[in-house]
Amino acid sequence: MAKNTPQAIRGTQDIFEDAEAFSFVVDTFERVRKLYRFRRIEMPVFEKTEVFSRPLGETTDVVTKEMYSFEDRGGESLTLRPEFTAGIARAYLTNGWQQHAPLKVATHGPLFRYERPQKGRFRQFHQINAEILGAGEPQADVELLAMADQLLRELGIEGVTLHLNTLGDPDSREAWRAALVEYFEAHRGDLSEDSVTRLEHNPLRILDSKDRGDMALVKDAPTIDDYLTDEARSFFGSVTSGLDAAGVTWRRSSRLVRGFDYYRHTAFEFIPDEGSAAADALGSQSTVLGGGRYDGLMETLGGAHTPSVGWAAGIERLAMLIPTRPTETPDLWFIQDDPGSESLARELLAIVRREGIWSDMAFSGSIRKQFDKVKRDLAAVRVVAVQTDVDKDIIGRIRLRDIWDEAPPVRERLKGALSKYYVIDDDSGTRVISLIRRKK
Template sequence: MSNLIQAIRGMNDILPKDTHRWEFFEDTVRDWLASYGYRNIRTPIVEQTDLFIRSIGAVTDIVEKEMYTFVDHLNGDSLTLRPEGTASCVRAVLEHNLLYAGPQRLYYYGPMFRHERPQKGRYRQFHQVGVEALGYADADIDAELIIMGARLWRELGISGVRLEIGTLGSTESRHIYRSRLIKYFEQYRDELDEDAQRRLHSNPLRILDSKNPHMREMLAGAPRLLDDLDEDSLQHFEALQRVLHEQGIAFEINPQLVRGLDYYNRTVFEWITDKLGAQGTICAGGRYDGLITQMGGKPAPACGFAMGIERILALMSEIEIPSPTTDIYVVHQGELAADFAWKAAEWFRNEGLNTILHCGGGSFKSQMKKADSSGARFAVIIGDDEAKEGEVSIKPLREAAEQVRVGLVEAGPLLKRI
């Protein structure tokens, strides 16, 4: 016997016993985003590799180590499975001139791909909801994105999530800070791990994001970007904090909060939980005012975030989410009954009742066993006698009650009342 082909490591099947939790999340998120006026945008999962190198940054873990990149053998193009959604969203906005109509509130949903070591909460194919507000310069939109997150956790029933905020300032203030950071780290060159030494001169801010416990004390003493903020960035950050205070959103300021992508500036934030171990960030984002220009568009401000669906669902694992219910299982015996059963099943569906029509033949007894195991509330039984009269027999499966025989027209309203 040949060996079974299995799913790629880190790319997981989502089975029917779990999909109702995904559907509940998706339905909640769609309603939540609509309530804030965000509209859906859908982009391809494959893009030109240069899109991510230009937007994310060449000296980042994603570009250096994690992207699924391949050459299209038909035309020689270098293509990449999208590792994140912002770059694709901005590319689509520029390509289709969406900003000519004014600022845009957009969201996307779907799979992302990164070649990482699979572990709980970190997969090679993972799913994100991303929200992007393009064309808004003031701190009020930053605050809205954070307030949206707080509302979603309430609607999903998630607790124990804390908010950390910070600011990366302007390009100019980051250049000043970058020089100070390099000078500081050079004093501790022997204590830097291999990644930090490689990034010391190319991307020193990423060293602050290191999870290496041996560097913790050295990182704690590093200079703070907050001390080098330009006046405009400081006012923007203070305006954000004012709105959060006024709206009752608790937060901590983390001076070393650094997002893993090069395009961020000013506001950065993360929603973090202690319930998922090392993969504790469930939602993160910030402002990226320079990305649109960097990708060839006219200067325009932007802000957004992305959330990891697998991590959020892990937080919801103890929350009771009802599975979809089957109302009716149609059992039928006989040639006339089989024809009438098709009509009856469609009739019940037109009445808004979830209906399974038995397929595959079998005895009345075996069909009733399948009706019971289906989880349906009722078995609708059709024999040739019922079919001749345009009637069905209704047998409750989840409670002790008498079987009744009624006309098909009366059956739908009756089942909805019971």
């Protein structure tokens, strides 16, 4: 290990092998969000600290110990975004995007959280994100979830199910919360240490405790269903029937909650099914995509009541779940048959690339070494051997050779590309393509 080389920051990643999977997730997301007509937006990576501390709540873990905050040279407290939603809400208000409401937006990029890294969790991580701003209708929830569902489908991810719950409107939620506190307070002695703390700060969180004893208590805890107002009940009914109509399969999960206070009504997570390969791949970081309705958020940033729904998904986690795909290799690999053919090879390389044929060539090395390298690194390519000095009457000749049997057909495409620039002759016996002369 080079002792004078600075180390990367803990929890950051240098992605090489997995970068293609990462990019596949982003490309697929871009394609699907266009299908659903979500507008692409770009957001700053940092904001004034209050953009996050106000909506998320001053006492939440994210704000108190997980934010990358610092003072700029003007003495202002800034923070690297720990999530997308608050920044998007701020942009909605400061740019007057109300005029576009209801507004469907999508973005992706890095987020930062000062956490202990583990499987599927990093300090700089990446999410894709979708929001519908200024829409209080349950149909907005359905639209958003239908997109998420199709995205996972198109990524080829299997064994992941949509878990759905409602937190009700503020009245329902408050009544439920009070009932939960009363219930757990009565069993305080049986709660785990962590859950006693949660009872003070975030009683809803006790519901997804991993502690055995807690889980037994949770089983008999009051559920939201007993506290839903008629309005909230009907809202949730519209969401679920809309999902059924859209062909999105879902599972009711009455103990699913959200950490932040601004969430209302719909809350959801796509979670790997127990025992599935996906569950195995993700370790204890089970949620792959999560979100909900946040009707109360805009007010915390001084805006008018603006009902909205959104979700975010970890790109790294999604990338861990996508089926491995064959490495994409060049259609052609150029090898110079003699040292004098370097500039012709370069010329041909430029031409075939211009014509959309994936191709590559080594910078140096003997023919033998070049063949060896092609064999080692590539799964299915064809080699173009270039000769110039055999016949002074022609420009040069090339031979196509299959490195592997599985190599996809490229000969006709190559000839098509070359004949735009040269008069060529394809000898049916020797299979040698001669470049007779340049056109015009």
